Amino acid sequence: MKKNTTLHSLLKKISTAAALITLILSAFAYTAGSHNSQFDDVSKTWNQPVKPFRVIGNIYYVGAAEVSAFLITTPAGHILLDSGFAETVPQIKENVARLGFKIEDVKILLNSHAHFDHAGGLALLKEMTGAQLLASEMDAALLAVGGKNDFQWGDTLSYKPARADRLIRDKDRVELGGVQMIARLTPGHTKGCTTWTMKVKENGNEYDVVIVGSASIPGYKLVSNSGYPNIAEDYEQTFRVLKSLSCDVFLAPHGSFFAMKEKMKKLDMGAKKNPFIDPQGYRSYVERAEKTFRELLEKQRQAAKQT
Numbered sequence: 001m002k003k004n005t006t007l008h009s010l011l012k013k014i015s016t017a018a019a020l021i022t023l024i025l026s027a028f029a030y031t032a033g034s035h036n037s038q039f040d041d042v043s044k045t046w047n048q049p050v051k052p053f054r055v056i057g058n059i060y061y062v063g064a065a066e067v068s069a070f071l072i073t074t075p076a077g078h079i080l081l082d083s084g085f086a087e088t089v090p091q092i093k094e095n096v097a098r099l100g101f102k103i104e105d106v107k108i109l110l111n112s113h114a115h116f117d118h119a120g121g122l123a124l125l126k127e128m129t130g131a132q133l134l135a136s137e138m139d140a141a142l143l144a145v146g147g148k149n150d151f152q153w154g155d156t157l158s159y160k161p162a163r164a165d166r167l168i169r170d171k172d173r174v175e176l177g178g179v180q181m182i183a184r185l186t187p188g189h190t191k192g193c194t195t196w197t198m199k200v201k202e203n204g205n206e207y208d209v210v211i212v213g214s215a216s217i218p219g220y221k222l223v224s225n226s227g228y229p230n231i232a233e234d235y236e237q238t239f240r241v242l243k244s245l246s247c248d249v250f251l252a253p254h255g256s257f258f259a260m261k262e263k264m265k266k267l268d269m270g271a272k273k274n275p276f277i278d279p280q281g282y283r284s285y286v287e288r289a290e291k292t293f294r295e296l297l298e299k300q301r302q303a304a305k306q307t
């Protein structure tokens, strides 16, 4: 009996330590903003399964703990935004089924940006569903080479290439079964990073949804970047666009950007007002991201002057 208790407490200690290490590792990844190797411990943490759920209206969350995937259902088939890692695809497939939908009914695949943690599974999803993949011109180019020759990551974060069937320009509309999504190009994080907007209805009210492409700056050179000379101008443009959007429901490619876990818990506990209706959360996210951008740009400009 005693032995068992000791063993149990030892195991508990080990698992607590492991959880702590994971936490430190993921905190490090956020700070450094990079993944050093493909599908490392951080990626595995990000890819932990979560219970799929209805976010609001016809938008469902079918992704993993930190890498999002959104299913937008329509009577004419579905739209799926983002694939997560290649390793996330089996979860997405299962999550779609758990919600009572069929992955084969996905007709359109969209992408927030062509990094391996959001686009790594698009090729597989395309094969699985036969859906049309729509992407911005610049990110379609990155998708076509599976993330290789990236201005920041080179060939280190590559994935199975996916060919886009249609190119999306700023303000283009994507329509399916009465649902309309509008693309807004928000470049910088990738050259073709795309923010998607749409309207949803719930309890007789209509809401503006913004699914941000990403405005984070994972260790990028904003000054004299030979691989992306207009990167700072692109971020400037992105903040102009993001600030111009009307947003009630704030969603993003990483759960931590929009406090997914906390909001999901509230929803689970039967919150009266849908916690994903969070215009203030959106404004704070954009403000924080812009502040980080301005500070980093200033720091890099000063450093460039001194050399």
Ligand SMILES: [Zn+2]
Pocket (backbone or CB within 6 Å): 113, 115, 189, 214
């Ligand atoms: Zn990214």
